[in-house]
Amino acid sequence: MYKILERKDMVPIIHLFKIQAPRVAQKAQPGQFVMLRIDEKGERIPVTVAGWDAKEGSVTIVFQEVGTTTRRLAKLKAGDFIQDFVGPLGIPTHIDNYGTVVCVAGGFAVAVIRPIAEALKKKGNRVISILGARNKDLLFWEDELRSVSDELIVTTDDGSYGRKGVVTEPLKELLTNSKVDRVIAIGPSIMMKFCALTTKPFGVKTIVSLNPIMVDGTGMCGCCRVSVGGVTKFACVDGPDFDGHQVDWDLLFARQKTYLDEEKRSLEQWQHSCQCGNKT
């Protein structure tokens, strides 16, 4: 069992949990993920780490309420326990001195791009970050990301804060007007796809962190298979980072929708039992 040491609500539907997991905290690196399971009946879901403190023995995750598991998770508070917390998994993001790196974060991915930007900066890169959200109410950690970036651009789809528009617009300007050596884009799959499409004509290597459905997260089942450069890869052990220009995005989108009907059924069942007050 793993104790929730701290809970913060970043925005109403995005939450931060600091979890007591000393062994994972010793080993975690930027870009890696954990598999968590809330309880006996829960499913195993991958969550990319947002931070870790080896001294304190804690690992921080940030998640958005989407389906049954994340909504069930959001019901927990500091002092509660989750059954399983396995990690660190996946190959860490490759950190080197590339020169100028643009880090693009969509939505709550700001939490996982922050440690990557920090590591890149420490390695001597000039880090320009772009943070995008649908609207002002979904934005958080602007200052945290700014503190590890040389420059920060914020966009909102509706213009309620920062620049109006999507992240690919300032990304394209940066590529046009300055020398960019590498792009790291993390967020919703559709955002990562369009970042990759934006950078492709400029020939700038673009790393994306793929988030297909997983079961074990250790290379055992092949549920998370993705096609990269025409070759089938397991995102859990061969990734989650891949070259965005090589990813078969349509396949990723289609496979992410495998259980749409079941997810709906599960959520309805949970909401019903929640109202009856017999399941958390």
Add this chain to the structure above:
Amino acid sequence: MPQLNLNRVEMPRQEPKERAKNFNEVALGYTHEQAMEEAMRCIQCPKRPCVGGCPVNIDIPDFILALKEGRMEDAVKILKSKNALPGICGRVCPQETQCEEVCTLAKKKAPVAIGRLERYVADWERMNLVGKKKSVSPAPSTGKKVAVVGSGPAGLTAAAELAMRGHNVTIFEALHTAGGVLMYGIPEFRLPKVIVQGEVDYVRSLGVTIELDSVIGRLLTLDELLADGYDAIFLGTGAGLPTFLGIPGENLNGIYSANEFLTRVNLMKAYLFPSYDTPVRIGKKVAVFGGGNVAMDSARCALRLGADVVYIIYRRSEAEMPARKEEVENAKEEGIQFKLLTAPKRFIGDERNNVKAVECYQMELGEPDESGRRRPVIKPGSEFTIEIDVAIVAIGTSPNPLIAQTTKGLETTKHGTVVVKDESTGRTVKDRVWAGGDIVTGAATVISAMGAGKRAAADIDAFLRS
């Protein structure tokens, strides 16, 4: 010489029609009377060929004699002195090619049903002795620490053997439950999980610590374990990496590796969705590719989930099928349809990326290949299409490369299996590291993995005492 009784006592089983709709155990086990009747058939021959036929050399005639004479606790003790997991072995060992194949009565086509008797004794213990006194107790502590990686049959056996010899053993398990393939792979109806948990608890009762959620290679490397005070390591991580067919369309939705399908159903209990959170696609028309036990397990699970029709698609003929005869018979009785001498060419999907059909070739058997079996060859122009909505690929597995990738000085073959210097000890080329089970042999049986765990434990013990 006493009259030979050549009537093997059949084991009662759930009726095919009934069992095809539930996940309860198919084989119901002997009653006391049936067990006694079958035990009486053992002639206690002096040559005892069955003992040599058993990969862990259980003193079979002795436990059967104890059973005959009603000394049940002795029977348990005799079994457990050689085999820590008799409830599992009694259910899933291929006795027909091991102890029972060489039984003296096998010459008369009526070998003693040793597996069923083993199961009877193990189940008797579970019903009568659990929580009471231990049938065996470990040797005094040696103060030596051993790390066992993986809690499947090889790891559990090695851990139990080492603990019995007084060593301090910790098992590291990647998943959230101990048991490995016994939990995620073999279905409830063939091996109830309460049996596995009972045997895992027994291993714990010997003083073994089990660390769950621990992916060795990521959380800790082998060198870190050795530096951390472990005197020796046994690798029993099995063959967990699924093999796919490598044909077009294989990434369509609804196409599973057997590992994924069985993990969802067995380990994550997707058959209880939405009461349990993990879903699995319930197919109406399901195709399972392969001819081994895992293919049979997958097909029978798909049927129990509610499929209208389930095909086993196998490229050779029934004679070459690696599955146990008993499991093939069970599958047939339940209505699984066998499409033999059939191989897939490509999967066909719909506009939403869901699999809707598989195009296959008819095959014919040609000259024998390196496995000694006749090689299947494509009949030109024989393509035909089968409509399906779920496909399960059960054509084999190889070892997970994670540990090999993160360990210096561990040698592997091109198949990804770990090289051991000597099969009889399981020593790898890396100092203080042993390996056994599927990680060394590639996918094989529960009992062969247990045999390897046992041999490695004996060698580790000798090493630690030298």
